[in-house]
Amino acid sequence: MAEGSDDIQALVALMARLPGLGPRSARRIVLHLIRKRTGQMTQLAQLLDSVAVNSRECLTCGNITDRDECAICADPARATREICVVQDVADLWALERGQAFKGRYHVLGGTLSALDEIGPDDLGIPSLIDRVTRDDIREVILALNATVDGQTTAHYIADALAGANVTVTGLAQGVPIGGELDYLDDGTISAALRARRRL
Amino acid sequence: MAEGSDDIQALVALMARLPGLGPRSARRIVLHLIRKRTGQMTQLAQLLDSVAVNSRECLTCGNITDRDECAICADPARATREICVVQDVADLWALERGQAFKGRYHVLGGTLSALDEIGPDDLGIPSLIDRVTRDDIREVILALNATVDGQTTAHYIADALAGANVTVTGLAQGVPIGGELDYLDDGTISAALRARRRL
Ligand SMILES: [Zn+2]
Ligand SMILES: [Zn+2]
Numbered sequence: 001m002a003e004g005s006d007d008i009q010a011l012v013a014l015m016a017r018l019p020g021l022g023p024r025s026a027r028r029i030v031l032h033l034i035r036k037r038t039g040q041m042t043q044l045a046q047l048l049d050s051v052a053v054n055s056r057e058c059l060t061c062g063n064i065t066d067r068d069e070c071a072i073c074a075d076p077a078r079a080t081r082e083i084c085v086v087q088d089v090a091d092l093w094a095l096e097r098g099q100a101f102k103g104r105y106h107v108l109g110g111t112l113s114a115l116d117e118i119g120p121d122d123l124g125i126p127s128l129i130d131r132v133t134r135d136d137i138r139e140v141i142l143a144l145n146a147t148v149d150g151q152t153t154a155h156y157i158a159d160a161l162a163g164a165n166v167t168v169t170g171l172a173q174g175v176p177i178g179g180e181l182d183y184l185d186d187g188t189i190s191a192a193l194r195a196r197r198r199l
Numbered sequence: 200m201a202e203g204s205d206d207i208q209a210l211v212a213l214m215a216r217l218p219g220l221g222p223r224s225a226r227r228i229v230l231h232l233i234r235k236r237t238g239q240m241t242q243l244a245q246l247l248d249s250v251a252v253n254s255r256e257c258l259t260c261g262n263i264t265d266r267d268e269c270a271i272c273a274d275p276a277r278a279t280r281e282i283c284v285v286q287d288v289a290d291l292w293a294l295e296r297g298q299a300f301k302g303r304y305h306v307l308g309g310t311l312s313a314l315d316e317i318g319p320d321d322l323g324i325p326s327l328i329d330r331v332t333r334d335d336i337r338e339v340i341l342a343l344n345a346t347v348d349g350q351t352t353a354h355y356i357a358d359a360l361a362g363a364n365v366t367v368t369g370l371a372q373g374v375p376i377g378g379e380l381d382y383l384d385d386g387t388i389s390a391a392l393r394a395r396r397r398l
Contacts, residue, residue: 004263005254007246010246014243019227019231030250031287031288034251042248048243049241051229051236052237052244055203064204089233182227
């Protein structure tokens, strides 16, 4: 056993499976943490435990929160009749960093995909249609990735909402072809949001 | 607050300060973990806590362990009269992965550095000299980085042990100039160890 104890070895193995990490970076991080074991490492363990125990999905929008309703849905200062639809929470975070949108969100949890057999009922699409009708939504902004699946999903939702009294828009210029929102700089996202077009 | 809750935001900030990570990679990892919050995330929290609580330095060699004496020092199958001196535990792990060395280790915890005002007494050098005398060590292998500070430290130790009845060797071919052990592949380290030369 090269790495000190069974727990250290298990910790390195678990860290190495996190996105963007591998065995080498995991070992560096674990050794760094062991050097800071009374401070940073203990704090990290506590925060991970607390977030693991307390995180859940907002019952309204699907955002990650530590309450039944997320801070955005609960914020009376935000516009109630505009919903920005995103693929996942990473995109919601990216839009919030851009600070250009002051309405509510709806997290789909993925995109339609024939290949992966993901249909509308596997995503937050039925609940989106419910919300649009129930809350008298004025505009639905489809902030989906400029990928084939993202755009298929955008068109599906636009079609599904065609009968409702709602304007459906999509992010326009600024999102490069094949680009994923989470990788764009905040300014680009804000520009694309401001220049959104009707679908 | 873009990231769901105060704890999530604190977790992202803490993760972003780990070696090799930044805000973007920290957000990706935290979202990945929240998706796996009942499994991987809870497990990671528990392992971090356990390693933080149980890790300490081997009283003999300075290796990280969860006992008073590390598994290497406690292993009766390993040669007792050969000590491989390394700068830090990352290098010890790298050498163990190479599986070429079957003796004991001594972790210095750094290198001599005039710039950072690190002298022999700040490192495990006095305790190394004690061990060499007390345990009748036959060979001390200085497996230090091929950097200026690493080689200064190697020469200092070789001089300090000149009066003792011990052969002092250093890693030879295979370690590139300016190279750090932790970044070498395992085969290179093994080759350098086998071709070690007397200093
Ligand atoms: Zn919400
Ligand atoms: Zn030891």
